[in-house]
Amino acid sequence: MNGRLRNLYSGRSSNGIDWARYEETLGSSLPADYKEFCSVFPPGSFQEWLTVAHPSDGDGSADLDHTAMLVGMIRRAASRNDVPSIPLIAGPGGLIIWGYIEDSVYLCWLATSDDPQTWRTLITDRHASNWVIVEKSMTDVLYDILFGTEPLGPLESHSYLRESPIEFEPFDYAVAPVSADGEEMPVRYDGGPLRAPIDQAHAILATTGSTVAPVIDDALWDRLVGTYGVRIPADYRDLVSRLSPLSIRNIQLFVPSHSDPRHDWTTQLEKAVRDAADRRRSGRHSWALWPAAGGLFPWGIATTGELFCWLPYNSEPSVWPVAMVGYDGETVRLHNLSATAFLFEVLNGADPFEVLRAWN
Structure with missing residues (x-):
């Protein structure tokens, strides 16, 4: 690893990394320079926005999930963009994410060789409309991003990454003992009324040309209510x-008892609970989930990993605002919109990050 890169951090290094567990999850051994990087740098970010995936953050399953989401986005974009001619699979033989920039640019190994020391890096935006393949190791690519004179592919609009001083900031939780449980934090709301119109279900159905007859049996909704003890807002239902x-x-979007796990409410809620517990076990905080006081109740997930929830602060579901939990679980954005009003704005081209205001 380049000495100039190494010198960006002189704090406590990452000890006790379970590489066997991490590599078993990913399905492959990993490049030596990446392992050296992780032994020197704890989880953290460069220039506030560039984050390298780190085995201290989990067993690697989240990295594979994010890779699968990216692969799905590239596949869907293939009809309109000149996407790279690479195997579009997540894991060995395809892509493995090793870094992120602003939730908009992804840094991936092209894990197409049995020898990880030869892996190249794909730098791409989420729709593969701007991408480049770099014939260098992970740490050399990282060095070029921070200290190089020319931007790489989609990084042309991210010139701040090369602005002096180049800094690395470890995440707060990185210095906590692994055995220390993190905090489960409630989300608070001022109780203000939702912005009208609240019920935009029919407007969405008219815009999308969806069916008029309900396709989900009432018994499935009753079972969901019985399982979780929460009434679903009528407009979303x-x-x-x-x-x-x-x-x-x-x-x-989530519905009860769906055959596709991406849309099955129970599957997705259980995953959200597991992810939150994993964050707390690693010393980080998680936002409380239903039925905890101030707990969020998920109803959808973005292909980029953001979780969309209600904040059931009141016994009346029709007044619950929308909350978006960032893909890393660290940020919540809250706004006074119903789920269908929020989705109608997104359907009409609004950016979810602009629709919602930062809460914490």
């Missing part, structure tokens, strides 16, 4: 009972 497919742009 009306929408997803008739909507086909169960997606608004890149947001996949």
Whole structure:
């Protein structure tokens, strides 16, 4: 690893990394320079926005999930973009994400060789409309991003990454003992009324041309309510009972007892609970989930990993605002919109990050 890169951090190094567990999850051994990097740098970010995947953050399953999401986005973009001619699979033989920039640019190994020391790096935006393949190791690519004179592919609009001083900031949780449980934090709301109109289900159905007859049996909704003890807002229930497919742009919506795990409420809620518990076990915080006080109740997930929830602060579901949990679980954005009002704005071209205001 280049000495100039190494010198960006002189704090406590990452000890006790379970490489066998991490590599077993990913299905492959990993490049030596990446292992050296992780032994020197704890989880953290360069210039606030560039984050390298780190085995101290988990067993690698989240990295594979994010890779699979990216692969799916590239596949969907293939009809309109000149996507790279690479195997579009997540894991060995295809792509493995090793870094992120602003949730908009992804750094991936092209894991197409049995020898990880020969892996190249794909740098791409989420739709593969701007990408480049770099014939260098992971740490050499990272060095070029931070200290190089020419931007690489989609990084032309990210010139701040090369602005002096180049800094690395470890995440707060990185210095906590692995055995220390992180905090489960409630989300608070001021109780302000939702912005009208609240029920945009029929507007969405009319725009998408979806079916008029409900396709989800009432018994399935009753079973969901009985399982979780929470009533689902009527406008959302009306929408997803008739909507086909169960997606608004890149947001996949949850329904009871669906054969596709991406849309099955129980599967997705259990995954959210597991992910939150994993964060707390590693010393980080997680946002409380239902039925905890101030807990969020998920209803959808973006292909980029953001989780969309209600904040059930009141016994009346029709007044619950939308909350978006960042893909890393560290940020919540909250706004006074119902789920269908939020989805209608997204359907009409609004950016979810612009629709929602930062909460914490």
